[in-house]
Amino acid sequence: xxxxxxxxxxEPYLRQWTERRAGLPGxxxxxxxxxxxxxxERFRAKGVPTPRTEAWKYxxxxxxxxxxxxxxxxxxxxxxxxxxxxxxxxxxDGAAAVRLVFVDGRLHAGLSRTEGLPAGxxxxxxxxxxxxxxxxxxxxxxxxxxxxxEPLVGLNSALAEDGLVLLVDDGVAxxxxxxxxxxxxxxxxxxxxxxxxxxxxxxGALVTLVEHHLGIAVGPAAxxxxxxxxxxxxxxxxxxxxxxxxxxxxxxxxxxxxxxxRIAADGHxxxxxxxxxxxxxxxxxHARLDGTGVMCRLNGAYLIGGNQHxxxxxxxxxxxxxxxxxxxxxxxxxxxxxxxFQGKILVRRGAQKTDGYQINNALLLSDAAExxxxxxxxxxxxxxxxxxxxxxxxxDAAQLFYLRARGLPLEQARALLIGAFLHEAVDxxxxxxxxxxxxxxxxxxxxxxxxxx
Amino acid sequence: xxxxxxxxxxxxxxxxxxxxxxxxxxxEVHAIMGPNGSGKSTLSYVLAGREGYEVTEGSVTxxxxxxxxxxxxxxxxxxxxxxxxxxxEIPGVANxxxxxxxxxxxxxxxxxxxxxxxxxxxxxxxxxxKLGMSDDMLKRAVNVGFSGGEKKRNEVLQMAVLExxxxxxxxxxxxxxxxxxxxVADGVNALRGPERSMLVITHYQRLLQYxxxxxxxxxxxxxxxxxxGKELAEELEAKGYAEFGxxxxxx
Ligand SMILES: Nc1ncnc2c1ncn2[C@@H]1O[C@H](COP(=O)(O)OP(=O)(O)OP(=O)(O)O)[C@@H](O)[C@H]1O
Ligand SMILES: [Mg+2]
Numbered sequence: 001x002x003x004x005x006x007x008x009x010x011e012p013y014l015r016q017w018t019e020r021r022a023g024l025p026g027x028x029x030x031x032x033x034x035x036x037x038x039x040x041e042r043f044r045a046k047g048v049p050t051p052r053t054e055a056w057k058y059x060x061x062x063x064x065x066x067x068x069x070x071x072x073x074x075x076x077x078x079x080x081x082x083x084x085x086x087x088x089x090x091x092x093d094g095a096a097a098v099r100l101v102f103v104d105g106r107l108h109a110g111l112s113r114t115e116g117l118p119a120g121x122x123x124x125x126x127x128x129x130x131x132x133x134x135x136x137x138x139x140x141x142x143x144x145x146x147x148x149x150e151p152l153v154g155l156n157s158a159l160a161e162d163g164l165v166l167l168v169d170d171g172v173a174x175x176x177x178x179x180x181x182x183x184x185x186x187x188x189x190x191x192x193x194x195x196x197x198x199x200x201x202x203x204g205a206l207v208t209l210v211e212h213h214l215g216i217a218v219g220p221a222a223x224x225x226x227x228x229x230x231x232x233x234x235x236x237x238x239x240x241x242x243x244x245x246x247x248x249x250x251x252x253x254x255x256x257x258x259x260x261x262r263i264a265a266d267g268h269x270x271x272x273x274x275x276x277x278x279x280x281x282x283x284x285x286h287a288r289l290d291g292t293g294v295m296c297r298l299n300g301a302y303l304i305g306g307n308q309h310x311x312x313x314x315x316x317x318x319x320x321x322x323x324x325x326x327x328x329x330x331x332x333x334x335x336x337x338x339x340x341f342q343g344k345i346l347v348r349r350g351a352q353k354t355d356g357y358q359i360n361n362a363l364l365l366s367d368a369a370e371x372x373x374x375x376x377x378x379x380x381x382x383x384x385x386x387x388x389x390x391x392x393x394x395x396d397a398a399q400l401f402y403l404r405a406r407g408l409p410l411e412q413a414r415a416l417l418i419g420a421f422l423h424e425a426v427d428x429x430x431x432x433x434x435x436x437x438x439x440x441x442x443x444x445x446x447x448x449x450x451x452x453x
Numbered sequence: 454x455x456x457x458x459x460x461x462x463x464x465x466x467x468x469x470x471x472x473x474x475x476x477x478x479x480x481e482v483h484a485i486m487g488p489n490g491s492g493k494s495t496l497s498y499v500l501a502g503r504e505g506y507e508v509t510e511g512s513v514t515x516x517x518x519x520x521x522x523x524x525x526x527x528x529x530x531x532x533x534x535x536x537x538x539x540x541x542e543i544p545g546v547a548n549x550x551x552x553x554x555x556x557x558x559x560x561x562x563x564x565x566x567x568x569x570x571x572x573x574x575x576x577x578x579x580x581x582x583k584l585g586m587s588d589d590m591l592k593r594a595v596n597v598g599f600s601g602g603e604k605k606r607n608e609v610l611q612m613a614v615l616e617x618x619x620x621x622x623x624x625x626x627x628x629x630x631x632x633x634x635x636x637v638a639d640g641v642n643a644l645r646g647p648e649r650s651m652l653v654i655t656h657y658q659r660l661l662q663y664x665x666x667x668x669x670x671x672x673x674x675x676x677x678x679x680x681x682g683k684e685l686a687e688e689l690e691a692k693g694y695a696e697f698g699x700x701x702x703x704x
Contacts, residue, residue, distance in 0.1 A: 131677035397504065402541035405501045406551070406611065407529035416554060420545025 007047035026130030039157025044093035046151040058340040058372040072104030090437035099179035105193030120169035127162040156230040160196035170202035177208040187219030192226035208242035215250030229257040237264040247279035265291025275302035281309040294323040299428035305334035327358040330425035333369035342378040360387035384434040460511035471675035480647040497569035501535040530562035534617030536608040543595035601628035627658040638663030658686040673697040
């Protein structure tokens, strides 16, 4: 057998794999070892994606390739100063929130809190699950992700150490939102980590999860971070899963997140991403509608500037008849920043009475700001209602003047108009308390932006 | 109070205002009438500081301050208000949010304490009631889906809340029904006082029966062609602007 030379972009990660494979969590589990092997081979074959791959045409990871990322160090000590009340939350009293906190992808037990969950809900870290109760995740972990042959998903499968495990039994309703905080510790080292999360919402169950992704400085230098997330989600028949995310990682962060969802009949999946962070981010969601009567909402709002790059990539697979999907993404792009929207809707043969709606609106706040927008409808059924639209605009001069003529300084007038534009997307959040919290967060971002202008 | 001297302005490189001279003293109300396209709205935009309206000559002073050197928001904070001929729709911004932001932005610029939510609510309720407006219009997005008359009323509401010291009303009477006209005129008259001045742009003498002006000016071809008392409005209503067309051709 002639050895094919490894791609340069893959080399550092393959070296890590060789060094660390024996010590990764769940080492004794054959099924997991097999998944890790499959994963690393998928990564080895392609390396870090390049724009030559259609799916990565608009998001170039060359900047990421240039950085020699290392695995995370034990940062618990460095984070001793973080108090639970300083962590982000959608609740008025964050300290009371049920939440898991991960630092560089590893569960931080001291900052986490799982008391107060109703019976029938399991919330724990993947590493703990693999060590103590592998039966909880066996047969589930990798079930959806294995269908997506993609190098960074493969890399995640190979190197995953920890992540969120949330299992909700049939019929259980969890009233308060559960939160997960992912802290990327920025210090003198460039750190890459690969969280793997698994969520299963049982038949007729109801649960809300809010993810917070942010950087936290642990040293004077602001090194790069690379968070390579994969989250697998099963939404059971008739279940409702509100799944929200706030991504405000630091300016040295690379954030690549794949969320892979399967929704059973009459299930409701409600996803919203509020984004302002990271140097390069990709929020990629694949949702398969696996029974009749499903409603799938994928929405988001982003506010970026400087040299940021924010990519939203969605794929909605209408595999069953009589389902609805709705996508509303709105973004404001300033400075030299660039946004990408790729939204594919596939309506399979037999998926009659599909009702799909997709809209993507971008507001360019500077001459250099850019968006690449690629909506894609692929329809193989004849009795469907599908629409999509994309707009790119600027702030309206007449509106700005009207506001200024009433006394609003230019930056405040701009912030008000940008806010009006983005808040409209936030209105898509179906959970009222989270919606209010997101509106408030967005106002905070706009105020900070205005103050620094 | 406001002094406009030899004001020339271009729009898109085209001269529209060709030497306006106009002085309005404290407490005075002046009216401007004139044919379509004569430059009335252009004058109002120049006073408010709209981009694209290029002043090529002349000056405007307000309480001795050089208006033309000020940003639009500074003019507003100094007490200058323009009721737009075509109020702008702002989707996604509630009317109350807008009014509160405007009032507090002005107060902040003037070094006054900003109003809190409760104080503002009290103020706005009182003003709305006076103008016969519904609370519903406060919750709706600024001017979005408002009828022509509602938009004009909303301009007057803004004026009532902001209490400017010099207000330009650009055809605020157009599109109003008779009852609304009276309400709007009452709103305007309520603001009249020895410290406040107004410039009322209108095509109709009817408004001037409710808001009785101290002076009436005829603006045509970018200049004030004639100035008189309120009887000039009646004369114009009867005879039209033919006289001024002749004047321009001879010039
Ligand atoms: N952006 C523009 N480009 C070119 N010409 C313009 C522009 N805006 C206004 N004008 C011209 O300037 C002139 C004056 O317009 P203005 O709106 O001031 O008139 P007005 O007296 O307010 O008329 P009306 O009674 O119809 O409201 C008109 O001939 C108009 O066509
Ligand atoms: Mg006009």
